[in-house]
Amino acid sequence: MSPSPRFPSLLGPACALLLALAGCASGDEMDPGIRQDTPPQRTCAVDQDCPSAAFFFCDTAVARCAPACRTPDDCRAARRGEYALPECDSSPLGCQCDFNRCLPGVCAADSDCPGEKVCRDGACVNPPDVHEADACEVTPDVVVGRPGMSVAFTVWARTREGAPLVPHAGATWRSLAPAVAGEGTGLSATFVLGVPGEERDAVEARVGSATCRARVTVLPADVPVGGVRVLVVDELTGRPVPLATVAASSLLGSVTASTVTGPQGAAWVAAVGEVGLSVFHPDYGYLTLARHDATAARDVRVALRRNPLDRAGGVAGTFNRGTEPEASAQSLRLGVAGLSVPGLPAELSPEALLGPEREVEVSIGTSRRRLKLPSGAGVWLAGSSAMSVRAPGVAGVCDESPDGELEPEAAVRAGACGTRAAWALQGELPLRELPLNALEPGTDPLLLLGHMVPGSPRFTSTVRRDTRFSLAPTPVGASGTPDLDAVKYSQDVSFEEGGVRLAFPFAVRVPELPRYRGAYLDRAYVLATVAAPGRGLVPLGLGGAPNVSPADPNTDKDARLSDAGLVLVRMAPAHGGLEGQPYRLVVAATSGTARDDASSAVATTTLVADLPALDFDPTGSRPVDLHAGFLAIPEGARYNFDPAAYQGLAGRQFLADVDTRASLVRVVFTDRAGRRWTVLADPDQVREGLRVPLPPATVADRTYWGDATGSRARLQVEVLTVGGFTAKDRLGPSRLAAADGPGLEHTGTLTRAVSSLDVGRPAVTWLFPELEGQRLIRGSAVRVRVTGFRVGSGTGADGHVRLSLQGGSGCAGTVLLGDEDVSQGQGEVELRLPVACSGTGVTLTAELADTEGRPLRPPVAAVRGVDIP
Template sequence: MSPSSRPLVLPVFVCALVGTLAGCAPGGEDLSIPGPKPPSVTCAVDQDCPDPALFFCNTAISLCEPSCRTRRDCDASRRGEAFAIPACATELGCQCDMNRCEVNLCASNADCVGLKVCRDGACVEPPPSTLAASCQITPDVVVGRPGGTVAFNVWVWDASGRPLVPLNDVVWKALDPDVVKRRGMERGSRATFELVAQTEARALVAASIGSASCTARVTVLSPDVPARGVRVSVVDELTGRPLPKVTLSVSGSRGQGLTSAVTGTDGTAWVPASGSVGVSAFHPDYGYLTLARLDADSLRDLRLSLRRNPLDTSGGVQVAFVEALAANPRTINLRLGMTGLSVPGLVSELTPESLLGAERRVDVGAAGSGDMSLPSGAVVWLEGSAAPRASASGVAGVCDASLAGVLDPEAEILAGTCSTRTAWGLTGTLPMTALPLSAAEPGVDPLLMLGRMLPVSTRFYSSAVRDASFRLVPTPGLSDGAPRPDAVTYPQLVSLDFEGVRLAFPFAVRVPQLPRYRGVYLDRAFVLSTVVAPGRGLVPLGYGAAANVSPADPNADADARLGQPGVVAVRMAPAHHGLEGQPYRLLVGATSRAARDDASAGTPTSFVVTDLSAPPFDPLGERPIAPGARFLPIPEGARYNFDTEASQELKGRELRVVEVGSATLVRVVFTNRLGRRWTVLASPSDAEDGVLIPMPPSGFEDRTYFGDHLGSRSLLRVETLLVSDGDWNDLGPSELVSAEGQGLEKVADLTRAVSALEMGRPEVAWIYPELEGQRLSRGSAVRVRVTGFRPGVDAEAQGRVRVTLKGGKGCDDIVVSDTAVSLSSGEVELRLPSNCSGTGVSLIAALEDTQGALLRPPVMVIRGVDIP
């Protein structure tokens, strides 16, 4: 496959995935609803069918199939005994979905009659509590102070290890009411407790159902904090375990270090501090965290949460799609599947890679597509052949002894070498004849194509394994500075039903007015529908997307079927496979492909988050769901001086973020080449005034730098967040880090809107000369590619490209580019002096600012050439 054709493979895959939809060629096997059907009638047109109002002619198989225009067309009273659809004679009946009678699914217990409950989309008798054999409380470890409240959830399994969803038969108990007491009298899977009095770590909260019982370990700190200092409690964000050996540093108004302390085995330490200070937490195995401008006189009890370095270890599961054998398919059909593991944390960190994994090359020649580049979580195979296995990567968390090879679960959790997430899958079937040639057009956006087509398909399914446990190992290549998580094999295997629960709920979401980036409205809008699995993360259940190009204005383009600008069609499945009863959440997002057209551009994204009581059935989008928040502006006015000396009106190591809209929190993330982070939190007002990033304590690497031999700057992402509690009270950094508050580990659940800009880092690379030691003629034109930086002399330029010549004869010169720049490629051309010649001439390409000074730290690349 030629390099130029590789980007076209994923679009072909995506259109294959939705090939049964409008826009893809018709044809193939009968994919109508399963179960008994009316007598087969051959046809060429609809009029050949018994009643064109109740049937249509599927010309791909030349047979009449049931159709409908309204729900009543699916009822036996309308179709009569001869044409009745047996599959619709159920308690929930059928819906008319895309002119087909589809069996209706429930989305919550409220959809069922009497005492029945909703499980896997069907109304069934509630499982007896006697089936419960084991359980687990999440969080299973809690550290807090008196007065704090904690919401617990319980996961339950039967004797065979299958998920069991309790109704109202869980008994919650405070094991020592003088230390922890119950709030409310819930008997379902959730309960809230209040921390009352100081205690060492011990089992204090219990849940029981049937023969299953489980506990949570709670530590309650003393309410007393010594004067003239702050107490800091540090926990692991994803496990709740207290973190020992964390260095806490207090910095002054100029960023200078003042005092420090190290946390003990309980994850806490007291450190002297007064006035307005910065408080930072450093641990080599975790991301650093800095809280800027804390008022240490009024807020003296802090709770911080850190997350492990994401590339230090790697792990996940292999996924096998299990399908029933097809009986004499009429055509060759293609099976397709996408899978991943639930993602914990902020929605701003959701990426295609975090959902579907990194791309890899696969051979699917038998499917007619040859060598394809697909995400590790995507597979394609021919019906009747063995389904290839996909892989899904995840992050460290909690586990138990049921995971193979785990003898001491707590030791594995503390070491970050095990986890439990939810494995999810999205699957579909497509006749080979339905692969459209139009999908291979250059520039096609596969995620947009999927988001447009999926809502109008009735042939997608969702599947899940609620409790997918796996181990993690050190990432190969880490010691060499080039981590290779793709080199890790996953021994743990999970199986997903190929046809699990149908995406039976089409509806529409009204997208708020889109924000701008560089003066242009973002050109993509999308909706990801999820269910929130406590302790596991977000589990995707559906998707929808729209472009914003015709015209490029504040509203997403009108859907061809719904006909309303600013409204995105979505299709999703109900919660299933043990996730029933957990909250539904819609992530309404916007992004831009600006970087495709401008090499200097960053990647902007913006989300609003809205909770959903249950997915509605609204195929015509007559009642669009409207989120309760607006998009925040993209934080493109952010600037940071990586140098210790003042530059460009910024002090050394000063950060400023302006125009944050209604945000309550500014979050800035530096990432080095090993994926290790340093996160800075500030209030919007402090970020606008400017905050100083302190130097790390001795022995800790400075993660504001990339970590290469050049000492270049790290990757930079700037986020603004609107965070509020259930009563829409604004929560800033002080409220979130207060030991009496909600806690940083809950920011993901409290965030209502977030905008982020991946600013990347400025880089320059040689295009010509291509090779070291290459021979050039005198006065040659040379070319470099610049990314993450806009060179030129116009008002929007950030500086220019400078090539310094060293060595040879007549070569001690500096050439600066004032010529036009190709924005899409980032290429800049310069011409060498005609009098320069010699062997071993060094060409040093570097970036300079608008005042002609080299960027600091320098951004440069050297090429040695011979000029006869």
């Protein structure tokens, strides 16, 4: 089969969705787990070139004979005789018959290993010596709260060489001050805040001779009546946020009182009854608790996330180049890498998840391809130079400043460093085995990967758990927006060694898919992860399936499985120091409509489920059941960006009819610098309609784009089930933000379902005339492109393109309306100028208008000056 001209160029979006779902991290070797010293060591082109067709097949990826099987017994000496495999007979894990290949077994938990052995990096080994621990780290390392607040702490240990160490017995925990009460043993322990006091070392973990501590501040329990105490902390570091403006507002949105947080991050603001309670800080995303009951809940703890694009950085990584193949066995190697993402992945900007796109060249046969890939993805021929990657990171904590410019604590408080788990998924696919649809334009690359990876044993996972990096102020481009192409990645990480095979194929039963714009979502993806406290979710594997034949509530039937609605997944066990941490499945369904329709929003619905144990089940006979259904897409959500009543909504009012199983709604505005304002509300409140408050006079309003015309910001609506699906388990904004509650910083960990609609922002841009001052002939057709807005006059349409002319002769006062997309969903609208219009300096203003032809408020317009002789 000739190589696909399109397949490599489609890998970028695949990697993008992988990273957007996961949030991401690390570097190890990509050894597929096929021992190359297994006899016979011979090359092949077909199975008949191998010594026994019953016990070997030709692995076309490397043109080598590999052990074959139909059942696990086919891998054992009793069956193979002279073709026995020492790695299968001498290992306590034996071999797995993995899609007809004999591959050494991989453990997933200590219980998989015999006797006193433990599972580390997928192998059964002697328990690590706890005395090898040279350093450790407690997470969270800083806590601020009130008496009675419960906090779970986790410890990470390292050897003198900096390698992660997971001791069999964990750590010994103790309290150092009356500020906390508790003790325990293991990798984690829970303490309860007690006696109020200033910040001090209060919790200690001991691993061998290494000790590490967490600092705790306990605020007084009493809160003066007539107002609310608001404690503001950094979501990802636990540090208090001083100098944040806390404002209370009426239900109509006007500010009634405001104050500023002190050194401990706390402030008292006058408020009674239902109010909007907002926190503003220029370095962080704004946060509003809509219609908060200030009389019943007078002690609140909110967590802010730093502006995602103010600082940028991360790590530069290198993949494993792969084995040198025979000339007849060319294979394509694929790699995706990143840094783990803590909390809700939606908190990050797409740019911070993926990195900027880059153009790379790949030689395939006699041809060369110029591809656009995100910076965390690579594609190359096995044996040739592997591509390097850049993985963006999210600010957090560090026990040493990676660039050495700041003291560690100063770097943490400035958002200038972080420690995450670096990860990589790598593998290779023989060019001759690429599916036929890889040649077809429009193929979804993530679906292709999601189908190929579960059936291939040649993919591995690499994790570097304690990867430190620095972040510097993001360069700003000429347009005033962040220039991510200019960001430097000063820390290096290698993904060339230490990989663990994705040794566990199994099936997941995907619930019925919801609809968007009247059609069922047409694809589903499963991301298999491990949840690392203080680090975030780390991807360990994936799977995917379309929903097109037929387009119904179930994903299409996979020929390898028994029924529709099942998705085959392949993943690696927790490794690289993450052993003992919980596995988690992220199952997402989305639609390709946004790719093909410029007016469409991005609709995604996601379920998150714990995975108690890994199962080797390549036939999918024991599918994982999520025991929950997807939340419906909130496609009817509406917001009035104008301060006055407009289109049936009051000024700055948000209204949506959301799924009744939801417990929290997040309305997220993002300006052109990537800075956000998130409004948290109870689902009942958004069904009734709520007002987004006006910010204090000295605070920038991030519901607007931040340009000279005052256009609207990007809008995303997220509907979440937090805590659980039963009514008694659901957690709403009031409970999450309560001073003695679970904490808003744990929303990501506690979320079980998310349905989101990334509405974006409507925009109109000029296609022709292309240049300012361009000369046109009389009666010319002009063309604009519209995005985020459905042009038309029928049901479901948003409105028209309104073209007004000024200046010249026979031009002034002319208004034209266009409501037809002439580009098959690409949002291009064409209008023809009047033949009588001529002159120099004619101004053409294209703006979006509602269905009655009235300009939108705030306006969405593009202006072009032309000469018409």
